[in-house]
Amino acid sequence: MRPTASSPRHSAPCALLRRLFDAAISAADPARVVPAALPPRPKGRTLVVGAGKAAAAMAHALEQTWDGPLHGLVITRYGQAVPCRRIRVVEAAHPTPDAAGLAATRQMLALLDDLGPDDLVIALISGGGSALMTAPADGVTLADKQAVNDALLASGATIREINTVRKHLSAVKGGRLAARAAPARLVALLISDVPGDDPAVIASGPTVADPGSRQEAQAVLARYAIDAPASVRAWLDNPESESIKPGDARLAQVDTRIIAAPGLSLAAAADVARREGVIPVILGDAIEGEAAEVGRAFAGIARHAASAAAPFGRPCVLLSGGETTVTLRKPLDSTARGGRNVEFLLAMCLQLAGADHIHALAADTDGVDGAADIAGAIIRPDTLARAVAAGLDARAFLARHDGHGFFEALGDSLVTGPTLTNVNDFRAMLIV
Numbered sequence: 001m002r003p004t005a006s007s008p009r010h011s012a013p014c015a016l017l018r019r020l021f022d023a024a025i026s027a028a029d030p031a032r033v034v035p036a037a038l039p040p041r042p043k044g045r046t047l048v049v050g051a052g053k054a055a056a057a058m059a060h061a062l063e064q065t066w067d068g069p070l071h072g073l074v075i076t077r078y079g080q081a082v083p084c085r086r087i088r089v090v091e092a093a094h095p096t097p098d099a100a101g102l103a104a105t106r107q108m109l110a111l112l113d114d115l116g117p118d119d120l121v122i123a124l125i126s127g128g129g130s131a132l133m134t135a136p137a138d139g140v141t142l143a144d145k146q147a148v149n150d151a152l153l154a155s156g157a158t159i160r161e162i163n164t165v166r167k168h169l170s171a172v173k174g175g176r177l178a179a180r181a182a183p184a185r186l187v188a189l190l191i192s193d194v195p196g197d198d199p200a201v202i203a204s205g206p207t208v209a210d211p212g213s214r215q216e217a218q219a220v221l222a223r224y225a226i227d228a229p230a231s232v233r234a235w236l237d238n239p240e241s242e243s244i245k246p247g248d249a250r251l252a253q254v255d256t257r258i259i260a261a262p263g264l265s266l267a268a269a270a271d272v273a274r275r276e277g278v279i280p281v282i283l284g285d286a287i288e289g290e291a292a293e294v295g296r297a298f299a300g301i302a303r304h305a306a307s308a309a310a311p312f313g314r315p316c317v318l319l320s321g322g323e324t325t326v327t328l329r330k331p332l333d334s335t336a337r338g339g340r341n342v343e344f345l346l347a348m349c350l351q352l353a354g355a356d357h358i359h360a361l362a363a364d365t366d367g368v369d370g371a372a373d374i375a376g377a378i379i380r381p382d383t384l385a386r387a388v389a390a391g392l393d394a395r396a397f398l399a400r401h402d403g404h405g406f407f408e409a410l411g412d413s414l415v416t417g418p419t420l421t422n423v424n425d426f427r428a429m430l431i432v
Helices: 013-027 055-065 099-111 142-155 159-168 176-181 214-223 230-237 262-275 291-306 340-352 383-389 394-399 403-410
Strands: 046-051 071-077 087-092 120-126 185-191 254-260 279-287 316-322 358-364 376-379 425-431
Touching: 013 262, 013 316, 013 358, 013 376, 013 425, 046 055, 046 099, 055 071, 055 087, 055 120, 071 099, 087 099, 120 176, 142 159, 142 230, 159 214, 176 185, 214 230, 262 279, 262 316, 262 425, 279 291, 291 316, 291 340, 291 358, 291 425, 340 358, 340 376, 340 383, 340 394, 340 403, 340 425, 376 403, 383 403, 394 403
Parallel strands: 046 071, 046 120, 071 087, 120 185, 185 254, 279 316
Antiparallel strands: 316 425, 358 376, 358 425
């Protein structure tokens, strides 16, 4: 983009926004964060298990650092495998579980069955692990679990609510993976992608005790009018569907460590902004809500920051993280391609209505916003004007949840490819 008169003298706004995003990704790079968190070698064997969008990159970083024998299996999303020599990497589907994930999870659980107190399990857990590490509970089929998962994803439920249900339909989530590993010591290395960095929520907490209840899972299904299969309803009525609770003796040898998180990535972006002479303001790393509504609210915040009444000077950048949701309107448009970050930006852009001095970037740190292999997008003061000139109706695109179609047509999509990490959404509003 050609610099404008209002751009910071040292950088075009869009280029600066991209550098901030890259800094956030770099702060969560497994190659940087895994080695420093590794435990000492055990007397016995070392087994590596795990799942998530960053799991393969975490396994590779571990192999490059570990000075003793080890073996294991991790599951990652299709297209995000990293070659490992001693740890098997399996690709599976996300966000809807598939047969590959089911088979790999069963193999992973079998690896835990003959461990002793001198053995060590290193669990590599990151966002996406809930779908990738899948082992339906007794009597629940994979198809039943897929149906509930898809309905929840389309309902507008928060990730915490979705994971509450997932934990109670699983043989591996809600602390069950760690319980299966006992009496071995287990060190869990977590890359957080959830608001609040709660280990019990990250990938549905396979190594963490779950204070929630099956009644809460039933309440989530009722709240969003999910027509669950009979097998799911029957299982949640069964007391055996309860997850592993705090105080369970099988979790006594579990050590959980968060090694990367949204807040740390926002801080890294803020450091880059300061070096560029731009005032960083971190609005929060746990912002949730309907993506379009959050986008409209943030437009008001950006307008205020651009006004003379702003409490800080210009140029400044407003940084935030978290995970918004998109409630899909019916009937669905099968040709639409959307994601929560482009939904946020499109609603924000409409609310700003071409306001001067405001640029913004919103993207998923794993490189995939929704189902499209596009991380997010960037908006500028002239975005709506260029859309009108191109014959694009921004409101119509928003109504059918086709944010990727809109920004791709304008050439404003942000494409990174898989980043091999995941610390949730990253948003930056630059006021110049």
